[in-house]
Amino acid sequence: MTLHLLLARADEREPILEEPLPLESVLLAPPPAYLPIPTHLHDIAGDPDSLGAQRWALIVPEGEQGRRIEAILKPLCELRAREQGAPVEICRVPAGMDRAQAIEFRDRVLHSPARSRREHARYVLLAGGLEALSLELQEVLVGDGACFVGRLAFEQEADYEAYVSKVLAREQSLPKPRKARALYLSSGDGTAAVRNGQRNIVTPAAQQCRSEHQQGYLRAKDILEEELAEGSVERLLELAAQDEPTLLFTLSHGVGAPTGGWRSVDMQRQRQGNLCLGHGGELEPSVVRRHPFIPGGVWFYFACFGAGTPTCSVYEKWMERLVRFREMPSRYLKSVHDSRPKDGRPFVAALPQAALANADGPLAVIAHLDLAWSYAYRDVLTERYHAHRLEAVLSSLMNGHRVGPAVHVLIQFAGRADARLRWQYQEQAVKDSETGKPLPEELVKQAYLWMERHDIASYVLLGDPAVRLVVPD
Template structure:
């Protein structure tokens, strides 16, 4: 079992982690903190796709800017109120909440026990950057995946207005298509990481989606699977620029810190997480901000920092431990650390922000808010593919289910991995307490540890209630 990272150096595009890590490197990895467990309930017996039964709510920063954002987002709130048959709840939240304050806010303001679970909003849109609404609040709301959370992270108020106008216009368009294309693309730069990613993720996912479509279970108008040759930005823009809505899945390296480090925090925020296409070619925010780029579509962007960069990677303590134990060269850790935020603050990547702000762009982007590893959908212990999980998420989107449900279909696997992983640590503790020896299950534990962290850090940018296409009447 090897662990391969989808992160390329800015400038030359060399893989940041040159040598894949082994399962043995995770032998002493620290036990993760427990996943947040919501103390509130929703209408779990009701149709999960129905806003009338599940509710939709908006969270804005409790600031002057937050009040401005609430006004800008009012047309979207009116649209959701119409769907759910009641006024939308809007919650002003203090900026900068830590986990304790976030938990208190969620429990006391959003989901108090004095209200019936039928009135609790399961779909939640956060409007604001991480400076406006903390990542701890988002993490607390996400919890075990039962709450369907999306974030609009724009810094410019005009981008919120553009996004709202796009979503409302799409949903009110009586001629909106009932089918969408499915595009599964690998940015093939011939690196070992991308070769493995295509072999174990993109190609089998495309085969499963095509087979399901032939049996009537994947209702896309077409399934297109391609390996983009190095530097072939034109082909990507051609496929993404068609007027028919599309579900786009891309696998690539995300751009990380250059060999010399980022010159400024502004440069890092502008370029980190951009899509590396090989041959010194990068898809940038400027190129997806204007013109047709996945109009009315949804983008599943599989790359390091595709959605953004945390203040501190969840993998950082583990990698520091590897250096101390001699299992990772210090220069490789230094190379990875060039992607840490210069201002020690989390930020949302510029690329998905620009795509969402584009009036002719996608309705939602699903991406990684940390490092992304190949083993998310491939079990290296036995060579088995877990792309059935990816297929399930993609299928829910082409079937017209709301975007938040697609992300939830992935999140539940994190909860399962977390439970199994804790059994391993508990067994170790019991064996140590009784003085018994226990044969280490290195590869199984390593896979569970990586799966738990990797799947947990997917995030949805955009309204979790949007649909790729209208669902057919039932």
Template sequence: MTDIQLFLAHADDHRPILDEGLPLVATLDAPAQGAPPEALHRLANVHAPPDALPEQRWALVAPKGPAGDRLLSLLEPLRKKREEEQGEDALVYRVDPGMDPVAVAAWIQKEYRDAVGRREAARPRYLLLLGGPELISWDFQQMLGGEVFVGRLAFRDDRGYEAYVDKAVRWADATEAPRARTLYHAVLDGTRAMVEGDRHLVRPSLEMARQGQAAGTFGAEEIVEVPTDPAGTALDLSSAAGVLLREAARTRAGVLFTMSHGAGIPRAGWRSREEQHAHQGAMVLGRKGDLLTANDISRGPFLPGGVWFMFACYGAGTPSRSAYLPWLSRLHELGVIGNAADGVLAALPQRGDPPFIAALPQAALANPEGPLGVVGHVDLAWTWSFLDYDLESGGLVPKSRAERFQGILQAFVHGHRFGVAHHEIARFFRSVSTELTISYEERAHRASLSSDFVEEQASRVRRANLWMQRQDLAAYVLLGDPAARLPIARCPAGIRHAAPAGAASRGTEESVRREDAVLAVLRGTATAATVASRFGVSREEVERWVGIFVDAGRAALGRMT
């Protein structure tokens, strides 16, 4: 197939809004804009270990005014916890609501960069935004995501914030399991988008995970593929989704990857804005299935202490204006997408519509027995994010780029903080942006020279390809605290040794806890003061443990021949 597919279905009959996809030639009408904005560089201490809060720092970003004051008061317990972990007070930034890209760029320069001058290490790299996109814009989060580890908390009432804060503090010092369990769930409903997604993303990701597990490079305890009906029938909450919910309920401190259509506008339209906010972006469970909505996961165990990557249109939320509106409007004018044009354009945010967080991840994060983080999309999700196309003699050939998503899953599994893991997508975004910038510069250079028509057309196709990839990758955001991580043991495989014969069980467990603590200090993911507080000993005692561990390791190396 050489069509691009969209992961969006009508919320009522669950039929894809763009059933046949779009021909690749349609991308040639993507906006011909100038070179993309320069990626943000050196915003913080990029030389220190990324997971080390004492060096990287954690800060809060709240809207100005009474709403921001209230949010800061609700976050106080989590703020104190992060201050304990980093060994100093957390900065608080206050921002204006609804900042557009120009305003965000100015804020970054004045309030973030210039405020600390040349003291790069003083800039916090972990930023937790408080409030929905109507208070702190999606542009703010996405533009900071190039180098900063940024996440967002946004709930509809105080109880959501209180539940998440309590959960995050509770899991911060826990070690629930030695290694993470990973779940993969694709809704195989027979639509072309899901066929492409399964073939080029889910299958390759599972293969890489299993190969990595065997080689010791993907540290999952167990890799589980949640079954669905390949025929696309009987996919309701009592079958495939029921299996998903049961597996998620018994997966503590695990990783869940789901791929589905996101729920979009019903054929008759949304009856109210409240209905849209409750259902848009929900998981469509098949043509004859149901929706997985906020009500299904708002209470009871659902991936406790874990993290969820949700691949679907509007899975994380909806912007006030889609990045694809100019392009799709142009295709509509040209008649490229035929009768599907009205449905696709109707599924986009309309003029005056406010941006919002999707209810499904919001409910998961507000659930006391739910995950600590969710990664999802805030616009139309296409096959571009995991497919690339090479122009070969036989035409355009699709190439899987599943590694873009496997990287973030691997980072989760290995216990990295969620902001660090999410940064894997930002890394590929920067790579695509760099290639796109070079292509625009090359086009400008060729404008003054005579160039080969075929070569120029190939470059045009490539630029359009890169533009679409860039827009798609930029829309993946993290909901939850970027400093959160899976509550698993973070001791590298192969370091622990068997306890001496006859050692008491309690002594062994205590030794393991101390070893984990020492390794955390050595890796920079915890301070001696934090460990001392956790164990109820002095900082000097923890430093003594570290010294003993290091001396013993050196002695062992010295005995090697």
């Protein structure tokens, strides 16, 4: 097995990694910064879909911008207050929180011991960009395991209003759908990364959903699978235009920096993370904004930088080691460096922003806020493909669970990998003290678990975590 990176150059639309990395290269991965990710809700007895039991809160930045966003989101807050039978908690926080500040906010404000745990909000909507509401804040709330976290981050304030109007229309005015269709699409760009993904993750996940449907465990109107022809933006738009609840899963390269880097900040922010369809083109935000695209649905977008771009990728230290030990050409690392934010500011990708702001667009987008690797296809240690992880999330959505708990199913796998990784490091520390030298197979397990843990942890939810694809019976 080899490692492919799902990132393509913006000019040539060719993969940045011309040759895949050997799987053994993960052995040079540095120790991770652990996050406490429990594999269960704190309130195990509570219905995870009940806002009355779990509560919903809004977090906005301090200052004038936060006050404007809060005013725009007032109708959404009123809707959630009616659903939970209690006022919505609104928290105003300073910009750029570091991890320690985020933990203090969570423990002293959001989940203060001075209040009953019944009043602690587990559905949390962050409304603001990655600079105003830091990624560290989001990671702490997700990592605590008690919160279902979603984020709205638009460049234009009018887009917040458009999103709120869409959610209210879907939840209050339109007929309540009981079944949705599942649409599995992959880019037919001919690259090994996407071909392997089609064979090992997309098709098995679709087949598993069909099996669950036939056995009566999954409610679905249709389950469709298609490999898009190279450059077939029109076919993608055609499939995504139907005005019925749709769960869309796409697998493709994400657009990264062109050769020589981005010429401007605006160009990077408009194109980085766009869905690449090979030499024939890419799915652009302007197209998604003006065409029906998964109306009222949920989009699971698998590609590099699909949700956005952090200041620095968690994988860069590992790649720097690969270059230092001559396990990887330096030009690969340069290509990743060229995709860093040109102005040093992390950002949410323009493509999901456009989709969420579209009145005929999805209610939520699930995607990577970092690089996406083909390691996500298969567990090397157990020889098992990861289609079951994808199916678990998608089935949860198809059966009417809110999107926050559905994504939490995915986060549980990160918690398991994190726990196994901790155990491996502890075991190594004991054996090092006894023999002075770790066993090779233990180092291999640590490296693979490191990759697995970071891949899953980089998924984020864009949109209100309380929305549903369909309403359960």
